[in-house]
Amino acid sequence: MVCVAHIDAEAIPTYLSNVFQITYRVFTFITNAVILRYITSDVLGIINVRLALLYSTDTFVSVEAFRRAALGVTESSTWRQAINLVWLSVPVSAAVSAALAGLWLHALSQPAPEVTSEYRLGVWVTAAMVVLETAAQPLVILAQAMLFVKLKVVADMVTLCSRVALKAWLIALYPSHAIWAYCVGHAVSSALLVVIYYGTLLWHVRSPDNCLPVKSASELGPRLVPGQPVSAAGGRVLHDLLRAMSLLCLVAVTFGWSYSHLLLRLYGGALLTAGPAVSLLRAQCAYVLLLAVNGVLECYTFAVMRQEQINGYNRKMVLLSVIFVISTGIFTRLFGGVGLILANCVNMLTRIYVCYRFVAGLPLEPAVSVPPLLGLRPPxxxxxxxxxxxxxxxxxxxxxxxxxxxxxxxxxxxxxxxxxxxxxxxxxxxxxxxxxxxxxxxxxxxxxxxxxxxxxxxxxxxxxxxxxxxxxxxxxxxxxxxxxxxxxxxxxxxxxxxxxxxxxxxxxxxxxxxxxxxxxxxxxxxxxxxx
Structure with a gap:
């Protein structure tokens, strides 16, 4: 169920989302350069690598499967089941967050003694904020499915910019408590995310022009109910997206590999170029290419898969997760920090292979003269x-x-x-x-x-x-x-x-x-x- 009038009103600022994404990354790039003048690269690594990796891993494991399942709903009659399903992510998130926090604190090597106490605080705050943000996921997914583009742009802009700005400001004031500053910034931004989505959608449900598939605020929560559609995507769109992403990322790989040392020298001075940062950046350039290709292929794959095919894909993901864990252990022992990126590259390659095999087996659409997967090859x-x-x-x-x-x-x-x-x-x-x-x-x-x-x-x-x-x-x-x-x-x-x-x-x-x-x-x- 989608309100056409709402689409017309909300589709106009779609381009603002792209503008914001670029602006946010430039803003983050600049603030990190400023932060480097106040803290050491080791502390910045804890914030931008360890804690950020914990946050992204926790969010992915806790929410991603529920989000994909709920966004497949196209009929208003099934939205009750979808909302109930997404609410299950909250207890799942609590369990996953606790497990990952324990892994980060006891299985991984600990940082220097002078930051260990704040590091433990950062791990638990990050895990708690994932649970808090998961509590807003039913509303986030509902807004996304109903094409509330403006709401998403505003929420992302406010939360992400406030997180980065507050973190940078507090680090500039208290450079010896950088991880504490990160925790405060993260907590404030997560709270803002919850407030924005709950406040906006509760107001919308009570408004006369409500076109959501819920009629009262109580229906936003889980309820007992008695008792699947798949959309198609154009092969030509897949071809063009693969072609565009491949070319853009190949440019990034080409220049990133050659000028990593110069970029890091300009960005952080000798502090960054003295260590393994150059090798890490070069490996990251290759990872970005695989990440972009995998993102496009997985979006298309999930758009055209039937339910039984999705179930089969999820079973394969269990095997791919095992491969990822094994490769992480092997590569990190052999190559250190670069090994973690290489393990992620292996993970992306295996997922690309699974999606490639699926898309290659689809019949070619009559209106498409060129197989979509040829977009992976340079023109x-x-x-x-x-x-x-x-x-x-x-x-x-x-x-x-x-x-x-x-x-x-x-x-x-x-x-x-x-x-x-x-x-x-x-x-x-x-x-x-x-x-x-x-x-x-x-x-x-x-x-x-x-x-x-x-x-x-x-x-x-x-x-x-x-x-x-x-x-x-x-x-x-x-x-x-x-x-x-x-x-x-x-x-x-x-x-x-x-x-x-x-x-x-x-x-x-x-x-x-x-x-x-x-x-x-x-x-x-x-x-x-x-x-």
Whole structure:
């Protein structure tokens, strides 16, 4: 059940959510840089790694399964069961929080003695705040399902910004009690979250234009009742999202790996670059790529799964959790802090594999001409640009003077410079056209310069086995194609001839062929580039 008038009113500020997310991350980035001037990197690591990891793990384990199940409800008649289900997350959260807090305090290595007492406080406060926020989850999920976009944006903005700002302010005042400052900021923001959602939805239920699937405030709580739908998503949307996320994250990986040291130097000075922070940031860049791909794939997977498929997926998640725990133990022993990120990468890879197998088995939608999972591969223009860079760096002497069409990077021109007679008297311009399906379809090579060759016809078409439809492999690189082409020019293959007369001449009277080819080359070829 969704109120159309409400959607029209709330859908307008959807873009504000994206603006806020970016602004919040910039704000957090700046405040962390300020905080680093007041506390050590060890204390900041406890706050931003240990306690933040406890919070995210606790929230995920306690709430995520209930949230996914409740958001699958599309009929107002089943909202009572959904609300009851989400309320079960509160006792589950209390049990999980207590267990994880004990794990953080007794199983993991403890911090330095000077911060141990505050660290214990931080662990228990974080666990308690997860339970408090879980108590608001029935209303959070209801608001999300009813498209209360403006409420979500405001609630996130107020709670997250207040948490960061209050933490930074208190740390600046009391730098020796940084974890205590974190606890205060977290407690205030969690309380604000509960107040905002309860206050707003209780007011909305009592208003005349209420369009929620509940008619009184009492129906927001769990109640006894006597007694599943799946939505579809467009394959084209999945393809485009995978393509966009892959490209954005590949940019982050490329520059993040190369400039991690410089970024950390500018951000926190020698304090950060002296330790393992550079390696951690580089590993995190790779993890972000996997995290983004997994997020898109899992959203699509849960949108199209039937109930029995979701149950099967949940059973697989138990196995994946075991793999994650084992990999965490192994990698942290081998690589320390970087090992924790590597274990998360393994976790993301296994989840991506499960979702990939499921999506690959779905029938292709009639309106979609390209399989959605192809969005994971770089588009032809990106692949061509990367290969062009590799060729230019390698400095292939037999392929020179490369020009690329400014309006279309999928069209290249360059000079083939043979080394063997009779073609070593000149150079030959070729054009390489990459199809839209590249690398799944081979590029097309055409000679723009006339050449006296049995494997190249008068129109410049080439009989090159490596780019034939039956021999082409997506893993084949353009430099391999060029090397095969140069080898063909230097050593003709009459058995694959396009010009039967020249093939016969080459086979029966090679001396005559060589003389004719040399004369033709001197007359029609381009000037060889200077070495």
């Amino acid at each position: 032809p223009a990106v692949a061509a640009a990367l290969e062009l860079q590799d060729i230019q760096k390698s400095g292939i002497r037999s392929f020179r003077d490369i020009h690329v069409d400014e309006s279309n990077i999928l069209i290249w021109q360059g000079l083939i410079v043979p080394e063997s007679p009779p073609y070593n008297k000149g150079a030959f311009r070729i054009e390489i056209n990459f199809p839209a399906e590249y690398p799944f379809k081979p590029p097309k090579v055409v000679f723009k310069t006339k050449i006296y060759h049995p494997n190249i016809d008068e129109r410049g078409q080439v009989c090159l086995p490596i780019i034939s439809a039956e021999n082409w492999k997506p893993a084949t690189k353009t430099d391999q194609v060029i090397q095969a082409l140069v080898a063909l020019v230097n050593d003709p293959e009459p058995e694959h001839a396009l010009r039967a007369d020249l093939a016969e001449e080459y086979s029966k009277d090679k001396k005559k062929f060589m003389k004719s080819a040399e004369d033709f080359t001197k007359k029609n070829s381009e000037k060889r580039p200077a070495d």
